Amino acid sequence: xxxxxxxxxxxxxxxxxxxxxxxxxxxxxxxxxxxxxxxxxxxxxxxxxxxxxxxxxxxxxxxxxxxxxxxxxxxxxxxxxxxxxxxxxxxxxxxxxxxxxxxxxxxxxxxxxxxxxxxxxxxxxxxxxxxxxxxxxxxxxxxxxxxxxxxxxxxxxxxxxxxxxxxxxxxxxxxxxxxxxxxxxxxxxxxxxxxxxxxxxxxxxxxxxxxxxxxxxxxxxxxxxxxxxxxxxxxxxxxxxxxxxxxxxxxxxxxxxxxxxxxxxxxxxxxxxxxxx
Ligand SMILES: [Zn+2]
Numbered sequence: 001x002x003x004x005x006x007x008x009x010x011x012x013x014x015x016x017x018x019x020x021x022x023x024x025x026x027x028x029x030x031x032x033x034x035x036x037x038x039x040x041x042x043x044x045x046x047x048x049x050x051x052x053x054x055x056x057x058x059x060x061x062x063x064x065x066x067x068x069x070x071x072x073x074x075x076x077x078x079x080x081x082x083x084x085x086x087x088x089x090x091x092x093x094x095x096x097x098x099x100x101x102x103x104x105x106x107x108x109x110x111x112x113x114x115x116x117x118x119x120x121x122x123x124x125x126x127x128x129x130x131x132x133x134x135x136x137x138x139x140x141x142x143x144x145x146x147x148x149x150x151x152x153x154x155x156x157x158x159x160x161x162x163x164x165x166x167x168x169x170x171x172x173x174x175x176x177x178x179x180x181x182x183x184x185x186x187x188x189x190x191x192x193x194x195x196x197x198x199x200x201x202x203x204x205x206x207x208x209x210x211x212x213x214x215x216x217x218x219x220x221x222x223x224x225x226x227x228x229x230x231x232x233x234x235x236x237x238x239x240x241x242x243x244x245x246x247x248x249x250x251x252x253x254x255x256x257x258x259x260x261x262x263x264x265x266x267x268x269x270x271x272x273x274x275x276x277x
Pocket of ligand 1: 005012027029
């Protein structure tokens, strides 16, 4: 069948993916994605209404987000000197706070208005309630742009990454984390066709960054921290009917609402790439 491929950024022949029948694989470039026609609509209303990844989940998951941000920053700071950072899909602003502690001046983009309110009012962060497509920044404005668990949500990721590239200075850095579809944990927990539209691995994530004008300078697997009990509010629960009951039972048995864990299955990829000088 002929479908819009998010890596070819064009109509390409694709076939149903053998391990998940809701997904297809492009015959030209090999990327895995949710099938859609060329004139696909943007999906911003999902996020404006907290209909997919709900605000409740992120607002109860701050401790895990903080651990993940600190870990990401320990890697990013090897490549980026303090300067201006943009966090795209900044959610509750935890990465931005971490960046400010490291001497960066942080701005954020976020579509979910509940998250924007929390960032602006509770944390005093500078967050714009806009998507990448709706945003216009001056060229060469930022030293660092971060996309944490975001690129898989983009309707058209290649044009978005090309736009983001122009916002960075020459030598500027983009840092990305996204589920790695080669990982069994990503296949269990991250196949959510309403919100995750493109499923990257190391090869296809490198390809999209190179097509957008970046040079990949670092890649590694990443086992993200999670809060067991905040999973109750995650859309992952829809995938496993017995899990909410198990989590409620564990919550009462442990007697705490915070229990951080991570699975050693390399669920995510981290990639850092640079705009040529
Ligand atoms: Zn393709």
